[in-house]
Amino acid sequence: MLLRRVVVLASAGVLAAGVAVVATPTALAQPTPTPAPNAQSLAANAASDFLASRPAALHASASDAFTQHPVISFDGTQFVPYDRSYKGLPVVGGDFVVMTNSSGQVMDTSVAQDQTIDLASTTPKVTVKEAEATAGAALQSVTSATTPRLVVYAHGSPALAYESTVTGTGAEGSSKLSVVVDAQTGKVLETTEHVMHGTGTSAWNANPVTINTTHSGSTYTMRDPSITNLSCQNLSGNQVFSGPDDVWGNGNATDRETGCVDALFGSQTENRMIADWLGRNGPNGSGGAWPIRVGLNDLNAGYDGSQIQIGHNQAGGWIGAIDVIAHEQGHGIDDYTPGSISRGGTQEFVADTFGAASEWYANESTKDTPDFLVGEQINLTGNGPIRNMYNPSAVGHANCYSSSIPNTEVHAAAGPGNHWFYLLAEGTSPTNGQPTSPTCNSSSVTGVGIQNAIKIMYGAMLMKTSSSSYLKYRTWTLTAAKNLDATCGLFNTTKKAWDAVSVPAQSADPTCSASGGITVGNPGNRSGTVGTAITAFTVTASGGTSPYHFSATGLPPGVSINATSGQVSGTPTAGGTFAATVTVTDSSSPAKSGSVQFTFTVSGGGGGTCGQNLITNGTFESGTTGWTATSGVLTSGANAHAGTRFAWLDGYGRTHTDTLQQVLTVPAGCSATLSYYLWIDTEDEPSSAFDRLTLTANNQTLATFSNLDAGSGYVLRTASLAAFAGQSVTLKWTGTEDAGLATNFLIDDVSTS
Ligand SMILES: [Ca+2]
Ligand SMILES: [Ca+2]
Ligand SMILES: [Ca+2]
Ligand SMILES: [Ca+2]
Ligand SMILES: [Zn+2]
Numbered sequence: 001m002l003l004r005r006v007v008v009l010a011s012a013g014v015l016a017a018g019v020a021v022v023a024t025p026t027a028l029a030q031p032t033p034t035p036a037p038n039a040q041s042l043a044a045n046a047a048s049d050f051l052a053s054r055p056a057a058l059h060a061s062a063s064d065a066f067t068q069h070p071v072i073s074f075d076g077t078q079f080v081p082y083d084r085s086y087k088g089l090p091v092v093g094g095d096f097v098v099m100t101n102s103s104g105q106v107m108d109t110s111v112a113q114d115q116t117i118d119l120a121s122t123t124p125k126v127t128v129k130e131a132e133a134t135a136g137a138a139l140q141s142v143t144s145a146t147t148p149r150l151v152v153y154a155h156g157s158p159a160l161a162y163e164s165t166v167t168g169t170g171a172e173g174s175s176k177l178s179v180v181v182d183a184q185t186g187k188v189l190e191t192t193e194h195v196m197h198g199t200g201t202s203a204w205n206a207n208p209v210t211i212n213t214t215h216s217g218s219t220y221t222m223r224d225p226s227i228t229n230l231s232c233q234n235l236s237g238n239q240v241f242s243g244p245d246d247v248w249g250n251g252n253a254t255d256r257e258t259g260c261v262d263a264l265f266g267s268q269t270e271n272r273m274i275a276d277w278l279g280r281n282g283p284n285g286s287g288g289a290w291p292i293r294v295g296l297n298d299l300n301a302g303y304d305g306s307q308i309q310i311g312h313n314q315a316g317g318w319i320g321a322i323d324v325i326a327h328e329q330g331h332g333i334d335d336y337t338p339g340s341i342s343r344g345g346t347q348e349f350v351a352d353t354f355g356a357a358s359e360w361y362a363n364e365s366t367k368d369t370p371d372f373l374v375g376e377q378i379n380l381t382g383n384g385p386i387r388n389m390y391n392p393s394a395v396g397h398a399n400c401y402s403s404s405i406p407n408t409e410v411h412a413a414a415g416p417g418n419h420w421f422y423l424l425a426e427g428t429s430p431t432n433g434q435p436t437s438p439t440c441n442s443s444s445v446t447g448v449g450i451q452n453a454i455k456i457m458y459g460a461m462l463m464k465t466s467s468s469s470y471l472k473y474r475t476w477t478l479t480a481a482k483n484l485d486a487t488c489g490l491f492n493t494t495k496k497a498w499d500a501v502s503v504p505a506q507s508a509d510p511t512c513s514a515s516g517g518i519t520v521g522n523p524g525n526r527s528g529t530v531g532t533a534i535t536a537f538t539v540t541a542s543g544g545t546s547p548y549h550f551s552a553t554g555l556p557p558g559v560s561i562n563a564t565s566g567q568v569s570g571t572p573t574a575g576g577t578f579a580a581t582v583t584v585t586d587s588s589s590p591a592k593s594g595s596v597q598f599t600f601t602v603s604g605g606g607g608g609t610c611g612q613n614l615i616t617n618g619t620f621e622s623g624t625t626g627w628t629a630t631s632g633v634l635t636s637g638a639n640a641h642a643g644t645r646f647a648w649l650d651g652y653g654r655t656h657t658d659t660l661q662q663v664l665t666v667p668a669g670c671s672a673t674l675s676y677y678l679w680i681d682t683e684d685e686p687s688s689a690f691d692r693l694t695l696t697a698n699n700q701t702l703a704t705f706s707n708l709d710a711g712s713g714y715v716l717r718t719a720s721l722a723a724f725a726g727q728s729v730t731l732k733w734t735g736t737e738d739a740g741l742a743t744n745f746l747i748d749d750v751s752t753s
Contacts (some may be wrong), residue, residue, distance in 0.1 A: 042104030043078030055419035093154035124183035131162035136180035203253035228288035232260035235295030253317025265327030275360035330354030344469030349417025400440035419502035425453035439500035449599025518594030544586030618750035641748035647737035653742035
């Protein structure tokens, strides 16, 4: 039977080549020839004259006025775009384009509006506040919103309306939504999404990655839809990458567009991290960032106050891994917090903490798994990571502070600060699989988790002045830690970590005394796996009056604490990095309390940030692991999309049904998107759908394909699993063949993001 299946593919002319062609269009937009300037001015004037005659096609009332925008030329035709107002109010849907030839003769118009506006009143019944609330309700959560402005809505029957844009999270993930609300009835008239979730094949990250891009007309661009100025460009000419579809890159690190997939993903990961963990609105603090330009001819990358430039490694690969991009953009965050770029040998340490926090926020389970190394993915010079936060001396940098550090080269000077950050986050002997770390005073430190560590760092940066130094950072971080945690747990660890890297106590250092009087033992950072019971552990308490009452927040779902014994146990049901706090209250009156923070990292089953791959063995390279399939489906051969193994449904040319399935859990609150590569090869007639492939989730059909969808290689397919958030889902592909002429359905590289 297999022989028969191979023959079919050979007849398609693919097997001979030995390589499956990935049908991933990456063509750039057609370059537009520079038009003769007089053609554009002729067009602009001709369009103005044309409008003066109020042609019927415009549906113009006597109260309409028009605003002309710059002329666009393409292939000899001049396009003159306009917006419209009515009695001074902007008209949503009042836009139109006048087209002329290059000698200024009007050829045609393209008009959005199909009715003439004639409103009885331009006084709204609905208030701005009411419109604002209605717009906000269109998203699950809102991070920013514009004030609704009064407009005329002219898509359909013209109405007085409010228009505003809300940014935040919607059903499909990040969202920037224009909302038009009827100003007389309060009804939502229209919503428009501006966020395009691009799919890219990156070099350094677990593919496919999802990047936020912008869509306008028939063109997609690598421009972030919600962060001002953030785009990824080819450094040659500073052109933003664009194309006819939302599919980017080819996985080859030497390809600039691929470099931009990594770079944009790294930047957007950091932007989510600072929003989620630090409540910061964009790297510059006001919703903006800087363009990223790939193509620097140097073994380096840099931030310069107006851009981030990305160079290459020794093998010619563009180096946009998360810890590089988030480091460079971290310089921008440093630049745009008080006091500007950190001084006294601290600038690279500050940027590295943002790189590490972003890498941990991404929490990839393959490719760039989180660590406290800098540059382990990109291998800049061929000698591995360029900095090591748990043991800086491994790359020749100082583990311990001394008076010579402020005058040391800035990257080498990052050693003591990076070491401090590691001890603060992970401690000397982490319990989550991270490496041990030496101290300069033979002390041992128990970490508070990376989320708390970066919060302490950021809190310090907001106190930063232009006289920053390691000594000042000690004081600022202690103050930040005290502000974050009144029980002094974070303060005590911050202090121990600075002591452990020999940054001396300062007279300006704050002191911290716990208000509660209950001392809670830190159990250390913990780790576990989705679906596997954790190793139970007990949180200890002392001081006050026993018995104690234990409670916890932030534990992974499925894990809980026993209120009486303090034992933590259970089976995690979702993956991710969780910042847990255990609080203990005693039996005295009034009750005293104390608390402790630690990080719980759960692998598998998807991330707490909703960004993780939920599919087990989506590459099929681990054989049958994770999958249930009919005989002959899980197979190997030259037709894999990647590696040597893949799933092959049908191809027998007789009545036959194959199935492939996996059960997974979509974390609550996550809008996971399923991606997979599908190759349909057929010898059946193109007259009708004879052989079919159906994808279902819990028996709901997500997609159907047939021999009519056949092509010459793998095509990336996606389906939303947003409707299944918080549920266990059985994903199932079913391939059915009729009595004659084979159709092969090949599936590989299944993942979610
Ligand atoms: Ca890594
Ligand atoms: Ca790293
Ligand atoms: Ca494979
Ligand atoms: Ca057939
Ligand atoms: Zn740097």
